[in-house]
Amino acid sequence: xxxxxxxxxxxxxxxxxxxxxxxxxxxxxxxxxxxxxxxxxxxxxxxxxxxxxxxxxxxxxxxxxxxxxxxxxxxxxxxxxxxxxxxxxxxxxxxxxxxxxxxxxxxxxxxxxxxxxxxxxxxxxxxxxxxxxxxxxxxxxxxxxxxxxxxxxxxxxxxxxxxxxxxxxxxxxxxxxxxxxxxxxxxxxxxxxxxxxxxxxxxxxxxxxxxxxxxxxxxxxxxxxxxxxxxxxxxxxxxxxxxxxxxxxxxxxxxxxxxxxxxxxxxxxxxxxxxxxxxxxxxxxxxxxxxxxxxxxxxxxxxxxxxxxxxxxxxxxxxxxxxxxxxxxxxxxxxxxxxxxxxxxxxxxxxxxxxxxxxxxxxxxxxxxxxxxxxxxxxxxxxxxxxxxxxxxxxxxxxxxxxxxxxxxxxxxxxxxxxxxxxxxxxxxxxxxxxxxxxxxxxxxxxxxxxxxxxxxxxxxxxxxxxxxxxxxxxxxxxxxxxxxxxxxxxxxxxxxxxxxxxxxxxxxxxxxxxxxxxxxxxxxxxxxxxxxxxxxxxxxxxxxxxxxxxxxxxxxxxxx
Numbered sequence: 001x002x003x004x005x006x007x008x009x010x011x012x013x014x015x016x017x018x019x020x021x022x023x024x025x026x027x028x029x030x031x032x033x034x035x036x037x038x039x040x041x042x043x044x045x046x047x048x049x050x051x052x053x054x055x056x057x058x059x060x061x062x063x064x065x066x067x068x069x070x071x072x073x074x075x076x077x078x079x080x081x082x083x084x085x086x087x088x089x090x091x092x093x094x095x096x097x098x099x100x101x102x103x104x105x106x107x108x109x110x111x112x113x114x115x116x117x118x119x120x121x122x123x124x125x126x127x128x129x130x131x132x133x134x135x136x137x138x139x140x141x142x143x144x145x146x147x148x149x150x151x152x153x154x155x156x157x158x159x160x161x162x163x164x165x166x167x168x169x170x171x172x173x174x175x176x177x178x179x180x181x182x183x184x185x186x187x188x189x190x191x192x193x194x195x196x197x198x199x200x201x202x203x204x205x206x207x208x209x210x211x212x213x214x215x216x217x218x219x220x221x222x223x224x225x226x227x228x229x230x231x232x233x234x235x236x237x238x239x240x241x242x243x244x245x246x247x248x249x250x251x252x253x254x255x256x257x258x259x260x261x262x263x264x265x266x267x268x269x270x271x272x273x274x275x276x277x278x279x280x281x282x283x284x285x286x287x288x289x290x291x292x293x294x295x296x297x298x299x300x301x302x303x304x305x306x307x308x309x310x311x312x313x314x315x316x317x318x319x320x321x322x323x324x325x326x327x328x329x330x331x332x333x334x335x336x337x338x339x340x341x342x343x344x345x346x347x348x349x350x351x352x353x354x355x356x357x358x359x360x361x362x363x364x365x366x367x368x369x370x371x372x373x374x375x376x377x378x379x380x381x382x383x384x385x386x387x388x389x390x391x392x393x394x395x396x397x398x399x400x401x402x403x404x405x406x407x408x409x410x411x412x413x414x415x416x417x418x419x420x421x422x423x424x425x426x427x428x429x430x431x432x433x434x435x436x437x438x439x440x441x442x443x444x445x446x447x448x449x450x451x452x453x454x455x456x457x458x459x460x461x462x463x464x465x466x467x468x469x470x471x472x473x474x475x476x477x478x479x480x481x482x483x484x485x486x487x488x489x490x491x492x493x494x495x496x497x498x499x500x501x502x503x504x505x506x507x508x509x510x511x512x513x514x515x516x517x518x519x520x521x522x523x524x525x526x527x528x529x530x531x532x533x534x535x536x537x538x539x540x541x542x543x544x545x546x547x548x549x550x551x552x553x554x555x556x557x558x559x560x561x
Contacts, residue, residue, distance in 0.1 A: 004504050005102035008367075008492060010436055013089050013099055026261055030268040030275070032189040033255050037276020039192040039348035040251025040356075042199060042283070043124065047342055049248050050288050051311020055300035058241035059224040059233055060292045063285050065241035070281040072242070072459075073249045075452030076419040077277050078442045079426045081270035084256040085439035088265030092256040093418040093425075094360050098367070100425040100432070103493070104508070107486055109421050110364045111478030115414025115471070117254070117357035118391055121174065121350045122398035123411055126150075128346040129169035129399075131339055138336045143169075150401050170399035177351040178392035181358065182378070182385045188351060195348040202341035203283055206312075207290050209331055213319045214293030224297075243459055248284065250415050251349060252277045253422075254356040266439035294318045312338050354395065358387040368491035369482070413463055413471050416456045423452035465526035466537055472519045473544050479512045480548075483555060502559035509559070512552035520545055 028036075054062040083096040094113060098106035133143050145157075149164025156162070181188050226234025255272045262268050291311065295318040300311045313335050320330040358374075362384045365375035378385040426442055426449045442448050483505065493499040523541040527534060 004104040004507055006492060006496060006498070007100060007102050007432075008098045008106075010087065010099060010433065013087050013095065026263050027184075028189055028258055028262045028268070030264075030271040032193065033258065033262065033268055033272025034275040034279070035193040035196045036189060036258060036352055036355075037252045037255045037272055038196045038200065038280060040254045040352035041249055041276060041280045042196075042203070043248075043251075043342070043345040043349045046203070046248055046284060046287060046345075047312045047338060049245050050284075050291055051300035051314070053241040053244045054288070054292050054297040055311075056241075057231060057233070057237040057244065059237070059297045060219045060221075061223040061238045062241055062245070062288045062292060062297075064223070064238050065245055066281065066284045066288055068239065068242035069246040069249060070277065070284075072246060072452075072455040073252065073277055074274075075448050075455060076423060077252060077273050079423045079449055079452055080253055080256050081273045081440050082426055082438060082442040083422065083429075084269035084273065085266045086436060088262065088269065089363065092253060092356065092360060093422050095363055096425045097421055100428040101421070103367075103369075103490060104482075104511075105421065106367075107364075107369060107482050108475065108478065109418055110360055110369070111475065111481070112414050112417050112471075113360050114357065115474060116250070116411055116418060117353045117360065118395055119398070119414070120250075120411035121353035121357070121391075122170075122395045122402070124346050124349050124353070125170035125174050125395065125399040126167060128173050128343065128350070129167050131342050131346065132169045135336070135339045135343060138339065152402070167400045171396045173347060173350060174354070174396045174399055175392055177347065177354055178388050178395075180351065181355055182381060182383055182388045184381045184383060188355060192348050192351055195344045195351075199341045199344040199348070200283070202337055202344075203287060206316075206334065206338070207286050209334065210290040210294050210315065210319055214290060218293050218296050219289075243462060245284075246459060249277070249280065250412065251352065252280075253415070253418065254352045257356040257359040270440040291315045354388070354391055357391055358384050361387050361391075366491075368489045368494070369486040413460055413467050416460045417471070419456040420453050420460075423449040423456070465522055465529065466534070469519065469522050469526060469537065469541060472515050472522060473541070476512060476515050476519070476544060476548050479508055479515070480551070483508055483512075483551075505555050505559040509552045509555035512548060513556065516545055516548050516552065 050062060053065060054060070058065045080092075083099075087095060087099055089095050092113065094106055094110035097109045129148050133148055136143055146162065146165045147168045150167050151163055151165065180191055223235065223238060224233040226232060226236060230236045231240035252273055255276060256269065262272075294315045299314050299318075316331060316334045316338070317327060317329045319334075320328045322328070361370055361374040363375075364370045365372055365387075374387045374390070375384060376386050377383065427446055429436070430445055487493065487504045487508070488499050490499060493504075498504070519541060523538060523545075527538055
């Protein structure tokens with residue numbers, strides 16, 4: 001058997017989780033993990049997606065949509081909890097795939113997680129910059145537009161269009177969060193906990209203040225009648241809104257990347273994953289109840305476009321009394337407070353995403369699939385500091401010069417793909433190693449994992465073609481790295497003397513050829529259905545097709561037996 005499908009023994013994984021002088025330091029408790037999960041989940045999505053999904057799809061039934069989305073996340077979360085309790089090693093879905101489906105699948109998912117963590121952090125940092133500008137403007141201070149936008153973004157002054165130079169605030173927040181991570185996991189968790197306390201407090205203030213302004217007529221009917229078009233109100237609208245607000249839950253899986261730095265991972269990991277998911281679900285539902293109860297859901301259509309704060313601002317403006325026929329808000333200061341909550345929310349999301357990314361690359365480096373620099377631990381802080389520095393630069397450059405809108409949906413598709421493989425992994429491990437000790441067992445197997453796969457796959461199917469194209473291109477680049485470096489440097493392959501097995505290269509090349517065909521089909525479909533100019537993406541796709549047809553063809557015929 002080639003090392004592509006050889007799994008990493010559980011005994012070896014568990015031995016790696018033991019704390020050593022040159023390994024990661026175990027400092028995290030159950031409470032710290034719950035805070036990390038909340039820190040990753042609650043971002044600006046709560047303040048923007050809720051109003052827009054209610055206005056366009058679900059009406060007051062947005063509360064039901066949050067419950068449906070939470071159930072979908074819970075399917076994946078229960079699978080993550082089983083793995084994290086039995087394999088308490090850094091690396092999350094990458095490590096779990098290595099233990100169940102072999103090195104090749106593990107490489108694919110490890111490479112895919114870059115989309116969720118590093119690209120996700122860059123995307124969030126780009127948005128953080130915009131909200132920082134809003135925060136300063138509320139005090140009458142205007143920050144230079146050209147230093148808050150990438151060269152691909154533009155703004156208008158006195159009727160003249162200008163382009164940005166660099167998104168400096170995005171670089172600033174990524175750098176600060178990375179330096180905190182280098183200082184230590186316990187320090188990072190402490191900072192995250194403080195941020196979580198502050199932003200959850202602001203969410204609770206909004207709920208408490210707005211509760212007395214909730215009107216029954218705004219909540220009736222709970223599920224508005226369908227307009228005759230699929231997805232516009234009715235139950236189809238509820239489900240479509242669930243798919244939209246699902247992305248407000250992304251982040252709870254990042255808890256599992258800290259398994260190797262947890263004091264009692266078998267007990268704490270399930271608590272951290274499911275606890276953070278449960279707390280956020282309750283807050284989301286109550287927040288949605290107040291938002292759509294204070295003002296009619298149709299008013300939130302005014303929050304469309306680029307101003308993501310608008311839905312909350314509309315609700316806050318309705319919290320007051322009518323004076324001379326005009327609504328006078330009782331709490332106008334809440335708008336600035338909400339901006340502060342968004343800034344704090346984004347900061348903690350960036351912190352946890354950067355931590356998750358460095359831990360995934362730490363594990364991949366320990367397995368020989370990436371250079372050793374990613375697994376070098378600081379002698380004093382006991383953190384993978386060189387990995388943190390690398391992603392400080394990589395994510396900062398990405399956030400500084402690449403518009404966030406280009407990669408936002410890549411984060412979602414990468415996350416959903418990871419969820420699917422973790423759910424499949426539980427099924428595989430229950431079959432191949434049924435007697436392995438499990439501190440936490442996913443209930444109702446195979447039902448829960450199968451439902452997790454179906455829900456996540458359904459979400460992926462409804463994403464645009466261009467998002468799929470970027471995912472396939474990113475996976476092709478990952479196969480290039482694996483062909484050039486990963487196969488011959490694999491620790492597991494060296495242990496089993498399989499690094500020179502021609503099957504490793506031929507199977508990888510065949511997988512690459514499949515991606516080439518898939519990219520050609522997706523590019524054609526996207527071109528046929530594109531409503532805007534897609535020439536740039538099509539030209540890039542054609543270039544990828546030509547180069548990789550030659551590359552994978554070369555490897556296939558060279559190592560074909």
